[in-house]
Amino acid sequence: MTFQTMVLQLSRGFLTTLSIFFLTLLGSLPLGLLVYFGRKSRFAPLRWLIKVYISIMRGTPLMLQIMVVYFGPNLLLGLSIPQNWRFWAAITAFIINYAAYFAEIYRGGIESIPLGQYEAAAVLGYSKSQTFFKIILPQMVKRVIPPVTNEIITLVKDTSLASAIAVVEIFTRARQIVVAPNSPGMLTFAVAAVFYYVFNYLVAFTMERVEKAFAYYR
Amino acid sequence: MNVLELRNIRKSFGELEVLKGISLSVPKGGVTAVIGPSGSGKSTLLRCATLLEDLDGGDVIYEGKYAVRDGVTADKASLRQIRRCFGLVFQNFNLFPHYTLLKNVMDAPVHVQGRNAAEVRDEALELLKKMGLQEKADAYPCQLSGGQQQRAAIARALCLKPDMLFFDEPTSALDPELTGEVLKVIRQLAEEKMTMVIVTHEMPFARMVADHIVFMDGGVIVEEGDPEQVIGDPRQDRTKAFLRRLER
Ligand SMILES: Nc1ncnc2c1ncn2[C@@H]1O[C@H](COP(=O)(O)OP(=O)(O)OP(=O)(O)O)[C@@H](O)[C@H]1O
Ligand SMILES: [Mg+2]
Numbered sequence: 001m002t003f004q005t006m007v008l009q010l011s012r013g014f015l016t017t018l019s020i021f022f023l024t025l026l027g028s029l030p031l032g033l034l035v036y037f038g039r040k041s042r043f044a045p046l047r048w049l050i051k052v053y054i055s056i057m058r059g060t061p062l063m064l065q066i067m068v069v070y071f072g073p074n075l076l077l078g079l080s081i082p083q084n085w086r087f088w089a090a091i092t093a094f095i096i097n098y099a100a101y102f103a104e105i106y107r108g109g110i111e112s113i114p115l116g117q118y119e120a121a122a123v124l125g126y127s128k129s130q131t132f133f134k135i136i137l138p139q140m141v142k143r144v145i146p147p148v149t150n151e152i153i154t155l156v157k158d159t160s161l162a163s164a165i166a167v168v169e170i171f172t173r174a175r176q177i178v179v180a181p182n183s184p185g186m187l188t189f190a191v192a193a194v195f196y197y198v199f200n201y202l203v204a205f206t207m208e209r210v211e212k213a214f215a216y217y218r
Numbered sequence: 219m220n221v222l223e224l225r226n227i228r229k230s231f232g233e234l235e236v237l238k239g240i241s242l243s244v245p246k247g248g249v250t251a252v253i254g255p256s257g258s259g260k261s262t263l264l265r266c267a268t269l270l271e272d273l274d275g276g277d278v279i280y281e282g283k284y285a286v287r288d289g290v291t292a293d294k295a296s297l298r299q300i301r302r303c304f305g306l307v308f309q310n311f312n313l314f315p316h317y318t319l320l321k322n323v324m325d326a327p328v329h330v331q332g333r334n335a336a337e338v339r340d341e342a343l344e345l346l347k348k349m350g351l352q353e354k355a356d357a358y359p360c361q362l363s364g365g366q367q368q369r370a371a372i373a374r375a376l377c378l379k380p381d382m383l384f385f386d387e388p389t390s391a392l393d394p395e396l397t398g399e400v401l402k403v404i405r406q407l408a409e410e411k412m413t414m415v416i417v418t419h420e421m422p423f424a425r426m427v428a429d430h431i432v433f434m435d436g437g438v439i440v441e442e443g444d445p446e447q448v449i450g451d452p453r454q455d456r457t458k459a460f461l462r463r464l465e466r
Binding site for chain 1: 301302306308310312315360374
């Protein structure tokens with residue numbers, strides 16, 4: 001296999017990596033907020049359920065969660081597994097896992113906002129939802145940028161866990177290339193590493209810009 | 219009719235009884251200064267009057283309308299009306315850090331009271347000017363001194379056109395050289411006959427600006443009356459002891 005062919009095949013795999021990455025963020029960043037609301041609900045059983053969910057997501061390996069989501073419909077419900085479920089099972093598992101982490105990050109951010117902000121809003125007559133969306137949420141977003149950045153960088157690397165159910169992203173593709181006859185060998189892994197590294201570099205750069213964009217107030 | 223009427227307010231935190239039956243009337247245009255040692259319940263009294271705390275007993279009445287009756291808070295809809303009666307200026311300002319000063323001042327009148335944004339904008343700019351902050355309308359709170367932030371917080375409270383204002387130690391978070399500019403603004407409001415209740419440790423200021431002094435200690439009003447009498451010639455031993463301690 002030529003070097004060019006190898007890079008081309010890895011790039012195709014990387015497109016899948018990117019899909020997993022962006023779809024996961026698209027789903028889990030907002031879902032995390034809903035999970036936070038559940039965590040803070042006045043309805044105790046919901047609160048309890050969300051706590052259990054968060055603790056399972058954080059207490060078990062993501063790879064195992066991906067397996068459960070992928071095989072669960074068949075093993076538990078006897079459904080036959082369609083071909084494209086592979087990809088969507090991985091996305092689903094990533095989203096519900098990362099939403100749990102984001103929910104906890106949001107909670108930390110919201111709880112770090114001084115009580116005086118709520119009291120000022122209450123005396124000025126803001127409703128509960130106005131207080132949350134106009135006063136608390138924007139300040140929370142600023143506060144959670146650093147921990148969210150950490151999670152996002154971890155996610156870039158975690159996408160490789162999708163290879164556990166043979167989603168052909170860049171890592172799965174690299175493994176396939178390496179064991180094929182007359183493969184470029186270790187060079188394949190090196191190129192895959194460059195893909196991850198460069199992408200993470202861009203992610204870190206972007207998040208730094210985002211952080212700067214919020215630097216106009218303290 | 220009094221702007222504010224507190225009747226036999228009681229409030230406990232767990233076992234600790236902080237307010238043991240406080241009654242207070244604030245007539246229109248009146249300026250009441252609340253003084254007393256630390257922990258006597260002054261802040262708690264303001265927080266109860268501004269409905270930030272639930273009461274254990276007593277009435278809070280604004281313009282004849284019950285906000286709290288026998289310790290029971292009124293329904294949401296009435297509260298929304300009643301909240302328009304008062305504003306509160308906090309010790310540590312509590313401006314919204316992600317809004318400019320102008321937005322801090324304008325936002326509630328527009329989005330809570332539903333007033334016309336262009337009109338509110340003019341009024342807000344006028345208020346900022348009155349507070350000596352016309353240059354700072356587009357600045358963020360973190361770019362201002364404590365004294366400027368506190369004056370902005372006063373503008374924010376005033377823009378809702380309340381019938382009265384509460385102040386909880388408005389200068390005690392400020393460097394000494396910045397207290398003067400805030401006290402001057404409050405004095406000006408007093409001259410314009412703004413109804414106010416001010417918790418303060420600044421005795422000369424209280425004496426000058428207030429027409430009624432309330433001395434609190436241990437969750438009760440020990441002595442109240444004319445400033446010259448309460449501060450100049452206190453009758454109660456606890457008042458005397460408190461004032462003597464301040465002089466040192
Ligand atoms: N949320 C609370 N929970 C428990 N105790 C409280 C709470 N708020 C106030 N207290 C207690 O109530 C008492 C009165 O407090 P408060 O803040 O009203 O006093 P203060 O007169 O404003 O004092 P200072 O001059 O120091 O501001 C204090 O003993 C205080 O510890
Ligand atoms: Mg106090």
